[in-house]
Amino acid sequence: MKLSGVEIRTVELPLVSPFRTSFGTETVREALLVRVVTDEAEGWGECGAGTAPLYSSEYTHAAADVLTRFLVPALAGVPGLDAHRVAPALAPFKGHRMAKAALETAVLDADLRVRGVSFGHALGAVRETVPCGVSVGITESIPALLDAVAGYLDAGYLRIKLKIEPGWDVEPVRAVRERFGDILLQADANTAYRRADARHLAHLDPFDLLLLEQPLAEDDLIGHAELAARLTTPICLDESIVSARAAADAIALGACRVVNIKPGRVGGYLEARRIHDVCAAHGVPVWCGGMLETGVGRAANLALAALPGCLLPGDTSASDRYYRTDITAPFRLVDGHLAVPTGPGIGVTPIPDVLEAVTTATKWVPVPAGCHPS
Structure with missing residues (x-):
């Protein structure tokens, strides 16, 4: 070209x-x-x-x-x-x-x-639809959080991710687990904790979370490895994984048992595919994270989420989770899934x-x- x-x-x-x-x-x-x-x-x-x-x-x-x-x-x-x-x-x-x-x-x-050729075909997608989770931000109260989670479950989302930070962690997780029972539930700390918080974070173990995402600083692989050895909740890395080499290092150190792949964070979908392959070779499940994308980014993310190693629902929520009007034709949730675009390229304009x-x-x-x- x-x-x-x-x-x-x-x-x-x-x-x-x-x-x-x-x-x-x-x-x-x-x-x-x-x-x-x-x-x-x-x-x-x-x-x-x-x-x-x-x-x-x-x-x-x-x-x-x-x-x-x-x-x-x-x-x-x-x-x-x-x-x-x-x-x-x-x-x-x-x-x-x-x-x-x-x-x-x-x-x-x-x-x-x-x-x-579609994005999905080029990357190696194996599914026509992908299961969808939703990320729930920090709310002003636990009742407000429970109302929000109830709404997303009623809409059909298959996994709930709770944003947490010091002072907003164990109690909201407890409340959601007690209210909604055996749902797929995980927590995302966005680097908000330090190594000294390990004892406190262990209080999340009884709630059978799918994973605890990026509790420590992005450059603290050793700290994550130490934390992983103390918690039964699987540690998932997000900000720390900037390349396939970083993923291999984190796995070798025992710093994570799950990886969140955000294509923008790692430099693009070709590197995202390499990270997927590294993780699959080590038996580490991956999932596709989200960055509040418009329909342009969401379309490409759905292709990534359809890869064989993406074994957990990602943050590929429907358009109306974030926007009343998206800049592309909206992506709509059907039975907890979104369809992977099949048109040439990302499949939307x-x-x-x-x-x-x-x-x-x-x-x-x-x-x-x-x-x-x-």
Whole structure:
């Protein structure tokens, strides 16, 4: 493919309800979309970064800047451009995995659309639908939490994930377990605890959680290994897993028994597939995490969630979990499952009028003249 240029678009979508974690509370989702234009097709990708560097060091304005100044220009001289050539071309630039992932995804989407191949087929999906879980943020009270969980179970979600932090952990988990019985239940700490909290976190063991996600800092694999040895609840790593090598190291250290794969966090869907394969080779189940994606990111995540090693319901919730109006045709929950798109590429395209209505900024980054890949 010959790359003509890349459009970087910022959108803002109000959330159906505030979503609170240990990182803060979101009421509006600011997302960065990347549209790659080639001589044969267009492709879309979504950057999972938030408005502030809280989940990771990345944030939307920085992602837009690094894409404009460094990442898109780096693709200009790549011969025979396809998705597999993106990561090597961007490797000299340190970090910025979410921005790189958005660009790689858009190139992969364009390439697959040309070939008439779906994301699911390209990644190796083995399911036509995937079971869906929902992530429940920190609420103002336990009764409010119970009402929220009841609503999601009534809607058909098959797994409930509770966000926790110091002061909001054992009691809400206890309340949900006692109220709803033998549901699939897990907790996500988003790095909110320290090694000294091991005794306290052990109080979660009686509640038969599927897993405890990322309790300690992202760079503390040893601490996670020590915690894993003290808890019966399986430790799942999220922020710590930034590559297939990081996954292999974590498994070798005994730091986790489950892995959450977020394609943006690891640099794209090709690396996400490698992490899946590493974990499968070691008998470690994986699942697809979420970053409040619009329909663009959700479509690609569903393809990942359909891989054979994704043995637990992920955060691939329906569109109406977060947005009254998505920028693509909405994904709807049916019997606790979402359908994996089967069309070429990611299988969806933003609806022009809706997209324009939520757009706050656009920037066109042309490929320098004379530097088209052959």
